[in-house]
Amino acid sequence: MEHVISGKAFVLGDDIDTDQIIPAQYLAYNPNDPAERKYFGMYAMAGVPPAQSGLPQGHQRFVPEGQFKTQYTIVVAGRNFGCGSSREHAPLAMAEAGSKVVVAEFYARIFFRNCVNGGYLLPCECAHRLIDHIKTGDVCRVDLDAGELLDQTTGERFPLKPLGDVKPIIEAGGIFEYARRAGMLGGSRR
């Protein structure tokens, strides 16, 4: 797991549900088929209403039209990120587009669990209302060892909450590798 992640931030509001992160019509793609999996990247955040996409100004695409990758490594959001449907396609889509970390005030539990157990994205929490400070396109650095997010564009620093109980699973890269290390599954991945 990377402990320091730098890149441009994409800013979203509160209660971004998984239907906005990856709309239902794209769930017909099979994530296990590499030729189909990349489409989750193409349609990541396709359901966010334009005015709320890329705050504060809005009307910014997370992934450029017709492309598979985003320029935004870091997603910054408000409260209750990833609520709604349990679809694991949501963190998968963000990771497939190229994002590595999301920093929200707090998460809906299934999305958080999917990030951790599937090892897609680092789900960090920050008690500050980052979306009032960070603008889409700001260059940011998330440093897990220092426990902070630095907005390099503005110079502002924000403390991150510790990863807590799930840190060993995140460090292992997901629930399967964690369970193997704990001797639960026996043997290495085939």
Place this chain on the structure above:
Amino acid sequence: MAKPMTMTEKIIAAHAGRASVAPGDNVWVDVDILMTHDVCGPGTIGIFKEQFGPDAKVWDRDRVVIIPDHYIFTADEKCHRNVQILRDFVKEQGIKYYYDPDFIRGSGMPNPYKDPTRTSYKGVCHKALPEEGHVRPGEILLGTDSHTCTAGAFGQFATGVGNTDAAFTMGTGKTWLKVPPTMKFVFHGQIPPYLTAKDLILAVIGEITVSGATYKTMYFTGDGVASLTLEDRMTLTNMAIEAGGKNGVCDVDEKTLAYVRHRSHIPHWTVYEDDPGCQYVFEYHWDLQLLEPLVAKPYSPDNTDTAHNCRQVKLDRAYVGSCTGGKITDMIFVANLLEGKRVKIPTYIVPGSTEVHADMKRLNLHGQPKAAEEKSVEQVLEEAGCLVGASSCAACLGGPSDTFGRLNEPITCISTTNRNFPGRMGHREAGVYLASPLTVAASALTGYVTDPREFVTEPIGTGAAGAA
């Protein structure tokens, strides 16, 4: 003396092999039933094979239940392919409980079942699970769908998980859980004829917001909940996820036991109840006589208001369906309001399961087997001008663009479903009002959001419909 525990804590402790657990504990538990469907099944199966090997076997072929329900009535070839992935896996693994959409054969839009009693297909998994005997008090049910929490109405721990979690359980029969603290919601009095459980859960979500129960158990109790049919209790627990809840539970009573005795494949189960003196992190009380019919306005289930206050809102469409509002009791409520009248706006009806659809053909407006000269629930709905589709998740979650009832334009719809975040039912700018089946029916008759008290004059009996 042992520390008092809640129902959820007791169920988790029993499945973790412990005498007790407390909120915040992380424990490994044995899972009783794992359910998946056509949208998350292929991904789950892929991770299962990647992690356990191409020849791996599921931990228990009688405890993995597969129910295709999401993208069934579509011409999208990828969706048909996904059903075929489920079929191949079921065959390879010898999975016992699989409910095949047997009418999907060639390409193009499949012709639905002609007779809902003569198909292996069930429809919406959360309705199918109890109907087919996979839900019992005291058990742990995981499903790759956020509305898996519905089954908590039967006094079990049921929650939604992602593909990776499901694949892990598929191979091991286990999962890890953080023990949730419990919030208690008490409803006093008998349910009045103009309310359904949908109004109760909208009142809860309006009070605590869409994140008010995050990581927590929602326990619904009181004589008001006892007065609800089992189907209406399922509406309460179904929308626990809309408040961020990890699970929702109701007390087990004779209604629950009668249903489970009649349906369960396994003849024994354990009934747990909250100990006197157990800890709740929140407690809130409602008097059902004071509660009014509610709606959740666009674009959030916690954006609640009374139906009466929204009476100026002009509607383009009404929708009745889904795991939340597509049960036989919901259909009877709607049919009673529409009887002998005509809807003013296009009104789409989607049975929650093939059993619901069969009951719509079999039962009269009182939920009793219809006499030869009586009209069925379905007949009443059709004569009122409703469009009745085949059982499926359908437009509740939008789905492929050719899905029955999908909002393909930025129109305004009133719906018995569960979510109204942007784009949930299709178009990103469509506005969805969530409401009870009574409020949706009343609104379909006027073309505006309408308080059902304008139409409901006496209690609507649903008889034994959906009861056992």
